[in-house]
Amino acid sequence: MASSSAPNNASASKSAPLQVGDLARASGKTVRAIHHYEELGLLRPDARSKGRFRLYDASAVTRVRWIGKLHELGMSLTEIQKVVAAWETAPSAGRAMAEIRAVYRAKLEETRAQVARLRALEGELESSILYLDTCETCEPEFLLDSSALTSKKNGSVTVPNRPLECPACELRDREAEPDLVAGIHAQ
Amino acid sequence: MASSSAPNNASASKSAPLQVGDLARASGKTVRAIHHYEELGLLRPDARSKGRFRLYDASAVTRVRWIGKLHELGMSLTEIQKVVAAWETAPSAGRAMAEIRAVYRAKLEETRAQVARLRALEGELESSILYLDTCETCEPEFLLDSSALTSKKNGSVTVPNRPLECPACELRDREAEPDLVAGIHAQ
């Protein structure tokens, strides 16, 4: 899809090495992020060019995407370092896989909890939007203008430093006000 | 539920002011976080005690929870500052509500997208765990031990610095390997 300046030999069996910019585009990360992963030992270039350019092969894309996905799942780079270390120091592949499976199981639970939290907040947003929609319909007829209230108090017309309450809202059930609305004028 | 040392007058109509620690417990945030919100102008204590202790009323709990929920939805504190500023400087409550409604609609879309991303990653975790489960069953019979391979190469038995491939896995469809598994041994 994306027409880049990256080497694209469509029928090549062994693809040309990727530069860091190619890897960044292919993985959806920034060059700086890739440098950072390297500093933390999560990734290494296969080689350097004569001009000290980092050179990667195609598997690096898989690796960076893997880092990105685990990070999106809420793992810190330090935690990802530990997974890498578990893999590299395990006495056997089977043992390493067992350790990683345990980490993934824990992450699965956390992710399900996070989805539930976001779904709850999604519902709060929906009901808050519905609640705020009614403000629009009441505005022209019932909203007090600032001069009406301030002139009552001291006779001078000033711009208030926070909006006036909508009197129509006074008639509403304040208890039914969603938290995402109540928080705005709390304080 | 939580028996705290906070003032609890069960039948009081006007509740006693909250100290910052009470507010922290009630809102699920740290004292430091509340200080930080104050530094950014998102929150102000109603008063100070003689000893300069911050004193809040019950609405501060609503406010801090509101900040926390918007933050959980992915808003930066700077963005939340802007919502507060929109409220405080809007010419009318109706106008302010309209602005905030627009922000909430945008957040709703982003949240739905985020839920979709997490759901996709949840599926990847599930299939990765299933995939890794089969490693357990194959381990005792098929796993090569380290000495078998290293002695083939140079006759000396050393601890390998990364686990050996499981030969049973060689028989599998490599293309079907989930990204969350492939990323581990990519590189």
Next chain:
DNA sequence: TTGCTCCTCACGTCACGTGAGGTGGC
């Protein structure tokens, strides 16, 4: 030679965490 991509410092940012040293109130 021009343009684009890369290189290595190294300081900045965001949302707090974490002491350091001191004071207040039952």
Next chain:
DNA sequence: TTGCTCCTCACGTCACGTGAGGTGGC
């Protein structure tokens, strides 16, 4: 007086962002 909570600096952390000044390759 002891304990607990609070106070104000102020530096640390995490995952990068953002120049600064310089080199490489078609």
